[in-house]
Amino acid sequence: MDFVKIGDKIISKSRINKKIDEIIELRSKGYSQQEVAKELDIDRTFISRLESLGEVRKGGDIAVIGFPIKNKDEIEEVLRSFNIEYILLMNEEERQSFIKKQGGKELLESVLKIISDVRKYKHCVIIGSNMRVKVLSKLLDSQVYTIDIGESPLKNDVYVDPQRVLDIIKTIIE
Incomplete structure (x- = not known):
């Protein structure tokens, strides 16, 4: 009726x-x-x-950074399905290229810019080696969720379970 x-x-x-x-x-x-x-x-x-x-989720709440990720495209797809605004994922080849294409000063400025950008988000998911997630967690003001994918230094791409990422994102938005 x-x-x-x-x-x-x-x-x-x-x-x-x-x-x-x-x-x-x-x-x-x-x-x-x-x-x-x-x-x-x-x-x-x-x-x-x-x-x-x-409103399902306010934009700008969550940033996700991670490297070296073997299934980077798959993880990005999961994140985009939740409209995550800030996604910085790299495989090892991309990470090495990022490092090598810049001089010391430029690299430092790029890293500081990334940290500055990520600090604006309320929540941050960090995917990386045990040392990297620990260091990055201390640099950020946001609520940090970590996915440790191995012992530092990681030299090869690592498969990241999409369900693990999905579970963290769901925890944040609920």
């Missing part, structure tokens, strides 16, 4: 759903909350509350 009686009012559920669909459509096209409110003649605060009600 489309109509519902609430007190002395009769409410059309389809009319409500249609209006919500219009709001979401305009917001997903890049319209601001204020523009949508004006266009549809509704309160901007209603749009804000509606978005909060439907």
